[in-house]
Amino acid sequence: MHLFKPDYYVKSFKYMDINRLKKMNIRLLLCDIDNTLVAFDEPHSNEGVRFFIEMVQSAGIQVALMSNNVKSRTEKFGQALGVRIYSFSCKPFPFTFVKAMKDFGVRADHTALIGDQLFTDMLGGNLAGITTILTAPIVERDKLDTKALRTLERFVFHHYEKKGIMKRGDFDD
Numbered sequence: 001m002h003l004f005k006p007d008y009y010v011k012s013f014k015y016m017d018i019n020r021l022k023k024m025n026i027r028l029l030l031c032d033i034d035n036t037l038v039a040f041d042e043p044h045s046n047e048g049v050r051f052f053i054e055m056v057q058s059a060g061i062q063v064a065l066m067s068n069n070v071k072s073r074t075e076k077f078g079q080a081l082g083v084r085i086y087s088f089s090c091k092p093f094p095f096t097f098v099k100a101m102k103d104f105g106v107r108a109d110h111t112a113l114i115g116d117q118l119f120t121d122m123l124g125g126n127l128a129g130i131t132t133i134l135t136a137p138i139v140e141r142d143k144l145d146t147k148a149l150r151t152l153e154r155f156v157f158h159h160y161e162k163k164g165i166m167k168r169g170d171f172d173d
């Protein structure tokens, strides 16, 4: 098993094929916030994010936010969206994934996570046994602690490309 490999790779949440999620029997979509839905230093959500969440929900898939960031950031961001928020989620550790699935009453094979990082989002989702969706980061800028992980990501992408497993920027949709 390739621990950092996503099941589905998109340029942006905006290009995600919601029908594909339905075909995969996904009933709960967990969304990372920073550099997945908005730039990490953008405090508020926007029309595109609201529209996306509404589209997913109208396909019968429940949505929650799951971020390693602190409550003051995530709640300010998520307030207007009316979805459940899991802050300081400690991805890649599995406990918040387990809690979210329990809260929503959804099994791992019906749960997906969309995120922009291999070492938190993809590793965490794969360890939790859920479907993983990787998106390119919204901006190149990153928080200081993320910068180190991006260096490690480059090694993983390089290795995966050499092995023919996946190629950075070679999106499914």
Ligand SMILES: [Mg+2]
Pocket (backbone or CB within 6 Å): 032, 033, 034, 035, 036, 115, 116, 117
């Ligand atoms: Mg992120």
